[in-house]
Structure formats: structure tokens, C-alpha cells
Amino acid sequence: MDDKKSDALEPKRLLEHMHVLCKEIGPRPACSPKEAAAADCVLRTLHNLGYPDVCVQPFKSNDTMGWWTIPLGLILILSLPLFFFAGRLGKWIASVSCLVAAENIRGITRVRRPFFQRLVARGRSQNVYLTIAPRGAVRGRVTLLAHLDSNKQRFTLPPSNPALMKPLLTLQIVYAALMGLVMGGASSARRRNPFLMGFYAVSGGMLLSSLAAQLNDERQPFIEGASDNASGVSVLLGIAEALRTHPLEHTEVTLLFTGCEEPGCTGMEAYLRQQRPPRDTWFVDVDNVGSGGVCYVLKHGVSYLSTYLPDAGLVEIASRAAHKNAHLGVSGREMLTVDEVATVNNFGYRGLLLTSYNQQGYLNNWHRVSDRLEIMNPATWSRAAQFTWAMLQEVDL
Numbered sequence: 195m196d197d198k199k200s201d202a203l204e205p206k207r208l209l210e211h212m213h214v215l216c217k218e219i220g221p222r223p224a225c226s227p228k229e230a231a232a233a234d235c236v237l238r239t240l241h242n243l244g245y246p247d248v249c250v251q252p253f254k255s256n257d258t259m260g261w262w263t264i265p266l267g268l269i270l271i272l273s274l275p276l277f278f279f280a281g282r283l284g285k286w287i288a289s290v291s292c293l294v295a296a297e298n299i300r301g302i303t304r305v306r307r308p309f310f311q312r313l314v315a316r317g318r319s320q321n322v323y324l325t326i327a328p329r330g331a332v333r334g335r336v337t338l339l340a341h342l343d344s345n346k347q348r349f350t351l352p353p354s355n356p357a358l359m360k361p362l363l364t365l366q367i368v369y370a371a372l373m374g375l376v377m378g379g380a381s382s383a384r385r386r387n388p389f390l391m392g393f394y395a396v397s398g399g400m401l402l403s404s405l406a407a408q409l410n411d412e413r414q415p416f417i418e419g420a421s422d423n424a425s426g427v428s429v430l431l432g433i434a435e436a437l438r439t440h441p442l443e444h445t446e447v448t449l450l451f452t453g454c455e456e457p458g459c460t461g462m463e464a465y466l467r468q469q470r471p472p473r474d475t476w477f478v479d480v481d482n483v484g485s486g487g488v489c490y491v492l493k494h495g496v497s498y499l500s501t502y503l504p505d506a507g508l509v510e511i512a513s514r515a516a517h518k519n520a521h522l523g524v525s526g527r528e529m530l531t532v533d534e535v536a537t538v539n540n541f542g543y544r545g546l547l548l549t550s551y552n553q554q555g556y557l558n559n560w561h562r563v564s565d566r567l568e569i570m571n572p573a574t575w576s577r578a579a580q581f582t583w584a585m586l587q588e589v590d591l
């Protein structure tokens with residue numbers, strides 16, 4: 195690797211991008227002027243690197259995940275009085291509502307938007323993207339993606355003991371479905387049936403505490419998002435600079451900076467729906483590479499009912515790149531995560547996530563106000579950038 199390219203992927207250069215995103219702009223809520231400022235900053239940086247043809251794609255979205263989770267929680271809570279106090283039709287409506295809510299909760303854990311998305315997509319956001327042609331004829335396409343927005347602090351995603359995340363979310367989905375089945379089965383039962391009374395009390399308590407936790411998350415401050423995901427954005431800007439002087443031979447590279455990942459990957463979805471990239475495109479998502487070890491993800495998911503996998507071909511490429519660049523110490527791991535690779539999969543495309551992990555094997559400071567530039571490790575994001583570069587070289591062989 196010669197000096198110019200290695201400079202672009204060095205910790206010091208990436209830190210310049212990180213500093214602008216984390217300290218000059220700060221927290222970047224979805225659909226906010228700060229998120230737009232981050233998009234503008236990326237646009238200007240790419241222009242300054244000598245890329246005039248950068249595209250901006252506006253789209254509409256919900257601005258927080260609460261617009262998905264809280265209405266579904268309310269549907270479940272309202273089904274209880276409907277079941278107990280309405281007539282037989284009301285009981286059936288309550289039963290079906292619970293089943294629909296259960297399926298929608300499972301859906302949002304795989305970032306499938308809920309049925310009422312049009313009603314809540316009231317904010318405005320944007321994606322920024324740039325396609326860099328290879329020197330020769332195009333034989334392959336890679337899209338590197340990183341999200342611009344940062345989340346609120348969320349004590350439910352993940353809980354303080356991340357090991358509880360999958361059991362808790364799975365329980366919520368199963369319980370919501372169970373409510374629907376019990377209500378359907380008991381539609382002709384007497385109101386004062388002791389079993390139903392107990393069920394009513396347990397369900398009400400669980401639903402109210404879950405709703406309270408969601409409302410508490412919505413009241414939390416937005417985080418600086420140094421790892422999640424100023425780090426990924428900085429890696430992509432480093433790659434843009436490296437490609438300026440060292441374009442690939444036969445691989446077209448698109449750099450995609452998405453808005454609104456945190457409220458449900460709606461920027462990624464808008465990109466796939468509107469831009470319809472060619473089917474053979476490989477998507478490599480760079481997210482949360484701020485500190486700890488760097489890995490590519492072999493199995494994703496935040497509940498046992500919404501697990502998803504990366505593309506096998508991309509895993510093969512990543513594994514070859516890791517083998518050839520053993521000094522970077524990158525390996526494949528199962529991670530507790532939900533990310534834009536889910537959306538890539540939902541639309542039938544092929545994706546892989548590059549991320550980082552702490553000593554317990556989880557994302558560092560995930561959705562906590564402690565996700566700040568001061569405690570990041572520059573070596574981690576530089577290793578992630580060098581590994582991303584190594585994967586591009588591997589694809590271009």
C-alpha cells in the first residue's frame with residue numbers, strides 16, 4: 195500500500211471526519227437539521243475530494259422507532275378492554291388485533307415496516323450516494339453503506355444485560371400471539387371466567403410495563419454516536435479518498451450514506467425502492483466500528499424469531515480478506531444486532547455487516563450516551579477501513 199492511500203485510511207485522517215461529525219455537528223437525530231448537516235458535510239467532503247457527481251435522495255420517514263413500537267403496544271393494551279367489554283364481534287376484533295400486532299412486532303425486529311407506516315412517516319430525511327467507476331469495464335458492483343443518523347439512548351435496545359435481549363423480545367412476540375389465540379379460543383366464554391380474569395391481569399401488567407419502558411426510551415437524550423455510526427461514515431470517506439488515487443480495475447463502487455437507520459432503516463429501504471440497484475450488487479454495511487475488535491457478522495438478530503444471515507458469497511470474500519490480512523485480526527462472529535443488512539435481505543439483495551465487539555462479544559456502548567469520541571479507539575476504525583479496502587481488492591481480483 196503506498197503512502198497516499200494508506201494516509202486516507204490511517205487513524206489520524208479518519209479522526210478528522212469523526213471530529214466533525216461528533217463534535218462540530220454532534221448528535222444527529224433522524225429527520226433533523228443535524229442529520230441534514232451530516233449529509234451536507236459528507237457531500238462537501240466528497241466534492242472536495244474531486245467527486246462532482248454526488249447524489250442526494252430525499253425521502254419521508256418516521257423520526258424515531260417509538261412511532262413503530264408504541265402504536266403496537268397500544269393496540270395490544272386496547273385489545274384487553276375490547277375483549278372483555280364488547281360483544282362477540284369485539285372479541286374477534288381483539289383477537290385478530292393481537293395476532294396482527296404480534297406479527298408486526300416480529301416484523302420490526304427484522305426492520306419490516308408496520309402496516310401503519312404511511313401514517314407515521316411524517317419527517318424528511320435524505321440519503322447521499324456516489325458511484326465510482328472502475329478503470330476498466332464493470333464486472334462487479336459493491337455498495338458500501340453507513341448511516342448518518344444517531345439514536346436516542348435506549349435502555350430496551352439493548353437492556354443493561356444484553357444477554358436478556360433475545361429472550362425478552364422473543365417472549366413479547368410469543369405472548370402477543372398467545373393473547374390473540376386465547377381471545378379467539380375464549381370468544382364465547384363468560385366474562386367472569388377466573389382463567390380469563392388472571393390472564394387479563396397478567397397481560398395488562400406486562401403490557402403496561404413494556405409501554406412504560408418504551409416511553410422512557412423516547413424521553414432519553416440523543417447520543418453523539420461516535421461508534422454508531424460516525425465511525426462507519428468516516429471509514430467510507432476514507433475509502434472515497436483512497437479510491438480517488440487508486441480506482442479499482444473492474445468493480446464499480448457505490449458509497450451510500452443513509453438517513454434514518456435508527457428509526458427502522460427507512461433510508462436504506464427508500465434507496466432500494468427508488469434507485470433499484472442491479473441485482474448482482476453486493477452490499478457491505480459498515481456500522482459501529484468505534485472500539486474493540488473488528489468482525490464481519492455471521493448471524494444477526496435481536497430475537498430468536500427474527501434471526502437473519504449474511505450472503506454466503508460475501509462471507510467467503512471476507513474470510514479470504516481476513517486470511518490474507520491476518521495482522522488486522524478480523525474474524526467472523528455471531529452478533530446481537532439489527533441493522534441495514536436486514537433491509538438488504540428483505541429486498542432480496544446480498545449483504546454483509548462489518549462491526550466491532552467488546553470483551554463480552556457485544557457492540558460497545560450500543561445506544562448509550564457513553565458512545566462518545568473520547569472513549570473510541572482510533573486503531574479499531576482504521577482496522578475496519580483497511581479491512582473494507584482489503585475486501586474491495588478481493589472482489590476486484
Ligand SMILES: [Zn+2]
Nearest residue numbers: 422423481482
Ligand atoms: Zn448503527
